[in-house]
Amino acid sequence: MIDYQSLRFDYTRHADQDAAAPARHPVVVVGAGPVGLTLAIDLALRQIPVVLLDNDNSLSSGSRAICFAKRTLEVFDRLGCGDRMVDKGVSWNVGKVFFHDEQVYRFDLLPEPGHERPAFINLQQYYVEGYLVERAAALPLIDLRWNNKVTGIAQGDDGAVLTVETPEGEYRLQAGYVAACDGSRSNLRQMLGQEAKGRVFRDRFLIADITMDAQLPTERRFWFDPSFHPGQSVLLHKQADGMWRVDFQLGWDADPVEERKPERITPRVRALLDSIGFEGVQFQIGWASVYTFACQRMERFRHGRVLFAGDSAHGVSPFGARGANSGVQDADNLAWKLAAVLAGDAPDALLDSYASEREFAADENIRNSTRATDFITPKSEVSRLFRDAVLELTKRHAFARSLVNSGRLSVATVLRDSPLNTPDADPFAGAMVPGAAAADAPVRRADGSTGWLLRECHVARFTALVFGTGDAAERSLQALKSSDLALHVVRVEGTGADAELATQRYDAQPGTVYLLRPDQHVCARWRHPTAAKLRAALDHALAKA
Numbered sequence: 337m338i339d340y341q342s343l344r345f346d347y348t349r350h351a352d353q354d355a356a357a358p359a360r361h362p363v364v365v366v367g368a369g370p371v372g373l374t375l376a377i378d379l380a381l382r383q384i385p386v387v388l389l390d391n392d393n394s395l396s397s398g399s400r401a402i403c404f405a406k407r408t409l410e411v412f413d414r415l416g417c418g419d420r421m422v423d424k425g426v427s428w429n430v431g432k433v434f435f436h437d438e439q440v441y442r443f444d445l446l447p448e449p450g451h452e453r454p455a456f457i458n459l460q461q462y463y464v465e466g467y468l469v470e471r472a473a474a475l476p477l478i479d480l481r482w483n484n485k486v487t488g489i490a491q492g493d494d495g496a497v498l499t500v501e502t503p504e505g506e507y508r509l510q511a512g513y514v515a516a517c518d519g520s521r522s523n524l525r526q527m528l529g530q531e532a533k534g535r536v537f538r539d540r541f542l543i544a545d546i547t548m549d550a551q552l553p554t555e556r557r558f559w560f561d562p563s564f565h566p567g568q569s570v571l572l573h574k575q576a577d578g579m580w581r582v583d584f585q586l587g588w589d590a591d592p593v594e595e596r597k598p599e600r601i602t603p604r605v606r607a608l609l610d611s612i613g614f615e616g617v618q619f620q621i622g623w624a625s626v627y628t629f630a631c632q633r634m635e636r637f638r639h640g641r642v643l644f645a646g647d648s649a650h651g652v653s654p655f656g657a658r659g660a661n662s663g664v665q666d667a668d669n670l671a672w673k674l675a676a677v678l679a680g681d682a683p684d685a686l687l688d689s690y691a692s693e694r695e696f697a698a699d700e701n702i703r704n705s706t707r708a709t710d711f712i713t714p715k716s717e718v719s720r721l722f723r724d725a726v727l728e729l730t731k732r733h734a735f736a737r738s739l740v741n742s743g744r745l746s747v748a749t750v751l752r753d754s755p756l757n758t759p760d761a762d763p764f765a766g767a768m769v770p771g772a773a774a775a776d777a778p779v780r781r782a783d784g785s786t787g788w789l790l791r792e793c794h795v796a797r798f799t800a801l802v803f804g805t806g807d808a809a810e811r812s813l814q815a816l817k818s819s820d821l822a823l824h825v826v827r828v829e830g831t832g833a834d835a836e837l838a839t840q841r842y843d844a845q846p847g848t849v850y851l852l853r854p855d856q857h858v859c860a861r862w863r864h865p866t867a868a869k870l871r872a873a874l875d876h877a878l879a880k881a
């Protein structure tokens with residue numbers, strides 16, 4: 337078994353370091369974390385060569401992101417590495433909330449059948465990065481350079497020149513576009529004189545990864561004011577390899593240095609385990625850290641030729657698992673747009689929609705994260721009384737549950753106001769509005785085999801979903817054909833109980849067509865499309881009109 341935490345990658349000298357003038361590359365991605373790797377792989381799958389620079393030579397160590405959402409897994413599926421993540425991770429859908437020591441409610445994040453992926457998997461970030469690095473290594477268009485630290489940037493009209501420091505000295509590189517995926521302390525953000533602004537929370541949390549042999553169902557458990565950690569909250573998640581993540585709220589006055597010591601951590605963990613019936617269970621403390629957090633973002637995610645993605649652009653608290661997941665969605669949004677612009681299929685203005693769509697998503701994530709944090713960390717005695725009353729009521733009254741907030745967990749943002757959407761001209765019901773990430777559903781292929789709708793979408797192109805059979809469906813297919821667009825067409829025939837789920841989820845009738853962007857977000861839909869409408873919607877989705 338590979339120990340991903342201790343892997344070290346070789347620095348190798350590149351010919352660019354000996355070039356007389358800075359070599360030019362269409363895209364340079366800075367930062368080989370989950371966001372930068374996702375972006376690089378996605379670009380390579382779209383035939384765009386990528387230089388990926390990382391300032392060190394290892395994967396993330398210890399506790400970082402652990403909860404990877406359904407949407408993220410669907411992106412990883414498109415990149416060809418979802419199965420590995422799901423096989424290694426632990427899947428979960430259910431969360432339980434406790435007040436004092438009593439369960440006050442239980443929620444299921446994926447109560448309906450007919451989805452390939454669970455609501456979440458928990459997997460240590462070093463595995464996610466390791467699997468992405470291995471996927472990247474299989475793609476010749478990715479040139480991953482370890483120990484290459486960006487120390488300078490100068491922007492011009494047609495790109496940027498980066499200064500890169502290596503163990504063998506500095507060199508310079510030209511990039512058509514730069515993707516800054518260099519994390520919350522982003523060097524590039526600082527070099528461009530930009531800041532992330534927002535709210536810093538006056539509270540401290542201890543995160544501890546512990547290893548133990550304990551059998552509990554794979555569920556998220558969150559305690560408000562439990563007897564084993566009075567006055568504070570505790571979150572427990574199972575990860576791969578018998579590892580568990582515990583987040584203990586400590587309060588603002590806690591001493592971060594003291595609290596990181598094993599002699600402080602051990603009694604906290606012991607009290608938790610004793611309280612949940614694991615009195616005799618032994619455990620080892622792995623990585624532990626005391627942290628504070630902020631909900632903040634850059635004002636604009638695009639600065640000329642530099643596009644910010646992931647933690648460099650925005651930050652949230654861990655509650656709701658919206659950090660890494662929204663970063664992967666940034667990459668998913670950016671890759672197809674960069675590829676379309678670089679291939680000459682779309683104007684540079686398409687990249688402005690990256691910024692506006694993902695700034696909108698960041699606001700949604702920050703809003704959710706802030707609300708959860710305010711509930712978990714009441715700012716006054718009155719807020720605490722209100723919170724405890726809500727939790728008490730929740731035991732008996734379902735209406736109070738909607739007020740409990742231990743973190744609303746990450747789902748894909750519906751890009752409702754995106755300039756790339758074609759507004760509906762026909763009536764539709766349900767959730768698959770323009771801007772929504774396409775829902776998965778079982779499908780039966782023409783040859784009788786079964787599959788999943790999202791897997792049938794093209795990994796790099798726009799996809800048209802054509803529902804139903806008969807004359808109406810034939811007319812829609814004819815419209816697609818005469819539009820002469822290079823769309824990937826998927827027929828969803830809706831026969832059999834399974835395939836009907838797709839028809840329901842998309843409120844489809846025979847002949848209904850959905851146009852999906854390469855990142856699987858709906859951008860237009862019709863009951864009866866014409867070639868002209870299809871062409872106009874595609875132009876619109878590429879910011880051409």
Ligand SMILES: O=C(O)CCc1cccc(O)c1
Pocket residue numbers: 400401402403543556571573581583654655656657742743
């Ligand atoms: O369950 C949640 O709301 C998020 C869990 C989480 C995510 C990232 C770090 C961490 O310590 C906990």
